[in-house]
Amino acid sequence: MAAVSIRNVFKSFGAVKVIQGISMDIKDGEFVVMVGPSGCGKSTLLRMIAGLETITGGEIAIGERVVNDLEPKDRNIAMVFQNYALYPHMSVYDNMAYGLRIRGRSKADIEARVQKAAAILELSKFLGRKPRELSGGQRQRVAMGRAIVREPLVFLFDEPLSNLDAKLRVQMRSELQSLHQRLGTTTLYVTHDQVEAMTLAHRMMVMNAGRAEQIGAPLEVYSKPATTFVAGFIGSPPMNLIPGRVADGGKALAADGDVRLRLPEPRPAFEGRNVLLGVRPEHLEISEPGATLLEPDIDFIELLGSDSLVYGHLGADKSGPRMAARLHTSVVAKEGRLPLRFSAEHMHLFDPESGKRLEA
Amino acid sequence: MVEKRPLLDLFAHAVLVLGAIVVAFPIYVTFVASTRTFEEIMQVPMPLLPGEHFLENYAQVLFAGTTTGSRAAVWNMLLNSTIMALIVPLGKISISILSSFAIVYFRFPLRNFFFWMIFVTLMLPVEVRIIPTFQVISNLGMLNTFAGLTLPLIASATATFLFRQYFMTIPDELAEAARMDGAGPMRFFWDVVLPLSKTTMAALFVIQFIYGWNQYLWPLLITSDESMYTTVIGIKRMIVGGDAANEWNLIMATAMLAMLPPALVVLLMQRWFVKGLVETEK
Numbered sequence: 001m002a003a004v005s006i007r008n009v010f011k012s013f014g015a016v017k018v019i020q021g022i023s024m025d026i027k028d029g030e031f032v033v034m035v036g037p038s039g040c041g042k043s044t045l046l047r048m049i050a051g052l053e054t055i056t057g058g059e060i061a062i063g064e065r066v067v068n069d070l071e072p073k074d075r076n077i078a079m080v081f082q083n084y085a086l087y088p089h090m091s092v093y094d095n096m097a098y099g100l101r102i103r104g105r106s107k108a109d110i111e112a113r114v115q116k117a118a119a120i121l122e123l124s125k126f127l128g129r130k131p132r133e134l135s136g137g138q139r140q141r142v143a144m145g146r147a148i149v150r151e152p153l154v155f156l157f158d159e160p161l162s163n164l165d166a167k168l169r170v171q172m173r174s175e176l177q178s179l180h181q182r183l184g185t186t187t188l189y190v191t192h193d194q195v196e197a198m199t200l201a202h203r204m205m206v207m208n209a210g211r212a213e214q215i216g217a218p219l220e221v222y223s224k225p226a227t228t229f230v231a232g233f234i235g236s237p238p239m240n241l242i243p244g245r246v247a248d249g250g251k252a253l254a255a256d257g258d259v260r261l262r263l264p265e266p267r268p269a270f271e272g273r274n275v276l277l278g279v280r281p282e283h284l285e286i287s288e289p290g291a292t293l294l295e296p297d298i299d300f301i302e303l304l305g306s307d308s309l310v311y312g313h314l315g316a317d318k319s320g321p322r323m324a325a326r327l328h329t330s331v332v333a334k335e336g337r338l339p340l341r342f343s344a345e346h347m348h349l350f351d352p353e354s355g356k357r358l359e360a
Numbered sequence: 361m362v363e364k365r366p367l368l369d370l371f372a373h374a375v376l377v378l379g380a381i382v383v384a385f386p387i388y389v390t391f392v393a394s395t396r397t398f399e400e401i402m403q404v405p406m407p408l409l410p411g412e413h414f415l416e417n418y419a420q421v422l423f424a425g426t427t428t429g430s431r432a433a434v435w436n437m438l439l440n441s442t443i444m445a446l447i448v449p450l451g452k453i454s455i456s457i458l459s460s461f462a463i464v465y466f467r468f469p470l471r472n473f474f475f476w477m478i479f480v481t482l483m484l485p486v487e488v489r490i491i492p493t494f495q496v497i498s499n500l501g502m503l504n505t506f507a508g509l510t511l512p513l514i515a516s517a518t519a520t521f522l523f524r525q526y527f528m529t530i531p532d533e534l535a536e537a538a539r540m541d542g543a544g545p546m547r548f549f550w551d552v553v554l555p556l557s558k559t560t561m562a563a564l565f566v567i568q569f570i571y572g573w574n575q576y577l578w579p580l581l582i583t584s585d586e587s588m589y590t591t592v593i594g595i596k597r598m599i600v601g602g603d604a605a606n607e608w609n610l611i612m613a614t615a616m617l618a619m620l621p622p623a624l625v626v627l628l629m630q631r632w633f634v635k636g637l638v639e640t641e642k
Contacts, residue, residue, distance in 0.1 A: 083533055
């Protein structure tokens, strides 16, 4: 096990800058998830740590050692690929043993390690089979087994669950979690799925266009998104972002369509300033008369079961900004105006130019 | 066809039976001719049932050749043909699997240029470059040798191209996984690429064995010594002069012998051959 240190790392393919200066210190034994939309550079960053891509600028250290110029095999890491990348002509046993054989381990040592990993992953019965005779979840486990037997300093996962169906994904997610608890190996995990990120990570890095938008614990990222990108990316449906100008001595927001929203807590410091007011759909609730902060006109409703997603527009004749709310189904009317409120702790303000969070 | 139409079935079968007859009948006639005496097959019409001279005719050609044409023994020709038909595919496969491995998995300057250089030779089969090739082989003193017989046929792009196409379907992650496992390039080649290419190699072997066995023009040019004749050339050398002067029964026996090995290779390796051409499992 080891800490991983990413220091101001850059990567370009020709003129295309893929990673634009990312730094992060990953503690020994930590489970870090890199999450972002496709093309944000998260896989590239992981592959740079693995040694499969060269590093254009900056430094990556595993433990005490800077690994910039080391071959993948000398970095003492193991990687699990999205398509598993199992050797199709080798049995499950040989797939797991291959790396150990190359490293010249003794037969007995290999046998012991493979059997142990197979037991952990419940693969003991399948050691003689070929990958094509296994189900997707089993193949996934073999790929993990191949990583485990090496007892590396760091595990790297590149979207390992993307090829599985929804049910299996949930199951493998919890298996991954218990595996990490059991082994305690530093783990870097790349995904585009925010649920995976939220459930697995000790800390997560939300990436966008080659930059780290925010690094933090899942709950921190959720409750205090650093930028509008993070606010929109984490959480489903995404956070409502209502553009407007702070007015009335910081007590209200003047938005499009002559909408005047009362803020749950005044922000006099931002008086007259253009902002984006952020509030998550799930933090909105039906209000009693008098406490109403916003009152959208319902466009349509999506039933999710116990909850419903209500989409509407603010302002007279739906002339104001669009917004969504997640409410208990029993309280939702079919149409008309919906009086809503939210508490001050759930209010977020962002700068419309930079997208950065504005703290009071 | 999903529909059930008896008339269509009948028609389809008729076409197939007709096709089979068109292909099989000449071979049958060849066989019949090879079991009869010269006088018997010169009758009109020629008898269409096998005669009694099977052993006699085959023993004659195998060990003594014909009496009017070439007197070279056919067993030696069969041996020559076999050696040639083995060296050509084995040489081709080993050279081209290595060159396509280099082209697909290594980044080196002018990589594409080299690939296209190899690819362009597809346009230049042996027949097109036969004069200069003969000149080269002759200057190297390789006339009437197996080296001269096989080398020009080994150098071709077909197999390189086929292997390259196959390698490109192997997912990159496999190479990356091997790298993480600590396998160097050649280790990866031996442990992963080669076993995965087994069926492709088998298919190529079948195609190239037949290609080597059936070579006509090139062996005709560079073998002048009887002991270096291949079977196909042997047949040609047995035919001397007019129709009546040739011992057709013996020539037909040789033709039967010449047909046998390629047929055997196809039959024995059919399963692998088909697998190699259609397999997509990775």
